[in-house]
Amino acid sequence: MGFSITTWNINSVRLRMPIVEQLVLKHRPDILCLQETKVTNDLFPAAPLRAMGYNHIIIHGQKGYHGVAIASRIPLAEDHRQDYCGVGDARHISAIFEHGNRRVRLHNFYVPAGGDEPDRTINPKFGHKLDFIEEMKLLKANGEANTSAILVGDLNIAPLEHDVWSHKQLLKIVSHTPVETEGLLEVMKRGAWLDLMRQHVPENEKLYTWWSYRAKDWEAADRGRRLDHIWSSSDLGPHLKRIEILKEARGWDRPSDHVPVTAHFDF
Template sequence: MGFSITTWNINSVRLRMPIVEQLVLKHRPDILCLQETKVTNELFPAAPLRAMGYNHIIIHGQKGYHGVAIASRIPLTEDHRQDYCGVGDARHISAIFEHGNRRVRLHNFYVPAGGDEPDRTINPKFGLMRQHVPENEKLYTWWSYRAKDWEAADRGRRLDHIWSSSDLGPHLKRIEILKEARGWDRPSDHVPVTAHFDL
């Protein structure tokens, strides 16, 4: 059974709900994970997501800073939040979903960028492995707001990831990085990343 998860550092969900709707209407992921929502739980714009079929929403919000959310077409259980850094930031939320006779724990993390030096020999935070994409192929998920013409410069970073446990890895069929979203109206500096699994 086909199944997709999209992650997107939206950089203010209320400001960018129109492009969230654009993504959902065009690509229809089963689960959408958002980071840097920058809104408290009670002000999170859940109604537009529910109107598009995402009836299962869990939120760990924070005013003007951080914040994560999971919106799903399938039921979510065991809503859990953890403050890994012990400083009170809303950077993690997790839940369990079931699909294709599998029970999966999904974590949604917001981890601020690993520094200004994206060279893995200098900064090991950038030393991640890839599946389905050759090492020498440019693979960006973030382009700075500072660039006059981000697309022409095409100098970004791979800051957004979908990791899986080893038992799910073989079921990954493809990934999509929606570069065009960086050019949408009032965009985030990050773009959506979608993993497609056959579960």
């Protein structure tokens, strides 16, 4: 029995519903997690998703900013929205699903980008990001009895040397500064999370999920970063079959600057 889950920062779900439909019709993941939906709950475009078989949808939206959603072919239960940093941003949602005799808690995150200047004394957005990561250190992969866990989302940090096109040149660029990368690795360590994207791709190989809109020819330049992640509790690691990064989606009509990432399991 197989199972697949896709995570994608869609950068406005209403604007980009055509490419969401393109993804689903071609790849048909069991669960689709979206970030940066940029829409209130009442205006979320659920109808097209239901028409494609995603009858179980939970959303945590916000007008014009942030927003996360889970659309599933599998029933979802016990949904929860955590207000990280207590500022009211729609950046987290979680739910329980059952598949292959497993009970799984799924977390969908949109971590703050952090602005341009990596100094919290002059850039409150960067301070907010660091505080958000600090709170994430409390999240445990084995935090619920008899329940596996999967964490996905745009975490806005490329933690490893080869998660960026140039480690040396990006050390002072937000998303790859040491305070961020060390913080995210500590989230993984304290919570006993597995980095599934690196399970089958060695750490010395380049791996990207995001290419800037600012690049005139993003594909030729290939100056990417791995900002999108899929983690799990240790018991699911042996059940990972493969990870797919749909790089071609960056070249679709009116694309997001992020591309879909899909994990395929054998449970």
